[in-house]
Amino acid sequence: MAKRNALGKGLGALIEDAGNEQSQQQQVDAVNEIELSKIDVNPYQPRTNFNENALSELASSIKEIGVIQPITLRKISEDKYQLITGERRFRAAKIAGITKIPAFVRVADDQAMLEMALVENIQREDLDAIEVAISYQRLIEECKLTQENLSGRVGKKRATISNYLRLLRLPAEIQLGIRDHKISMGHARALITIDDPEKQLKAYYRIIDEGLSVRKTEEIIRELSQQQAKSNNNKKKEKNSIPEEYKQLKNHLADYFNTNIDFKRNDNGRGKIIIPFKSDDDLERIMTLLNQKKDEKNNS
Numbered sequence: 001m002a003k004r005n006a007l008g009k010g011l012g013a014l015i016e017d018a019g020n021e022q023s024q025q026q027q028v029d030a031v032n033e034i035e036l037s038k039i040d041v042n043p044y045q046p047r048t049n050f051n052e053n054a055l056s057e058l059a060s061s062i063k064e065i066g067v068i069q070p071i072t073l074r075k076i077s078e079d080k081y082q083l084i085t086g087e088r089r090f091r092a093a094k095i096a097g098i099t100k101i102p103a104f105v106r107v108a109d110d111q112a113m114l115e116m117a118l119v120e121n122i123q124r125e126d127l128d129a130i131e132v133a134i135s136y137q138r139l140i141e142e143c144k145l146t147q148e149n150l151s152g153r154v155g156k157k158r159a160t161i162s163n164y165l166r167l168l169r170l171p172a173e174i175q176l177g178i179r180d181h182k183i184s185m186g187h188a189r190a191l192i193t194i195d196d197p198e199k200q201l202k203a204y205y206r207i208i209d210e211g212l213s214v215r216k217t218e219e220i221i222r223e224l225s226q227q228q229a230k231s232n233n234n235k236k237k238e239k240n241s242i243p244e245e246y247k248q249l250k251n252h253l254a255d256y257f258n259t260n261i262d263f264k265r266n267d268n269g270r271g272k273i274i275i276p277f278k279s280d281d282d283l284e285r286i287m288t289l290l291n292q293k294k295d296e297k298n299n300s
Contacts, residue, residue: 036093056095058089062093070104074105074106139153139154171200190214194221
């Protein structure tokens, strides 16, 4: 029906319709000057820390030359917009005291808005490793992305994404240390290889107290791992060891049956004696020896 009416309007009307359609597209893509009072912050903003000094410096720049890079908004009502990206510029513009800010207006649902905000946030150079890790985690959980899909979206290798996500397994105190730049990403990756959270914290404080480099940290953790492995082996040997009198019994049985005896005993004194045999004939030989012992006992 719409096509029939359009054809009935003639060539001039068609050109006018095409122009209207193009102007609607331009309205979405063009930069608009939007009043700051009409803009709400993004509830999905993944970034929580904004450096006040950096904001003041940006505000001073905005006073002098204005906002160079437009922010991105979505329209939520006739006179209301919501930030998708550019909250730092938005905050600095408020500090600068300007009333309007250049903006792109996009059409986006909540999930698309969250994804755009997170992906834009990850691209920032001043983002700390934990903020990046949290953003990756939210993209996976809330936007239903796999690590492979996420790799394509943010232009990072899958292994890189995995390394960031592993940071979230560290104790909260260490995560805070990463955010406060007390230790680097390299230090954190070394700490992840330690299984025990208490030992992770111990190593973390040593890094800070001694000002250890990443390379030195890796060497120390490697030495600790080797010591732990050696200690575990010693404990295993101790656990599997048997008292001297049991060793003598084991040797006596091995000599009597002419075979290697497997002798197992736990800490409570319970255990078992295993007499292996190589063939049916060997089993018959062992049974004969057992019967001889039984006959000797009955005749005594």
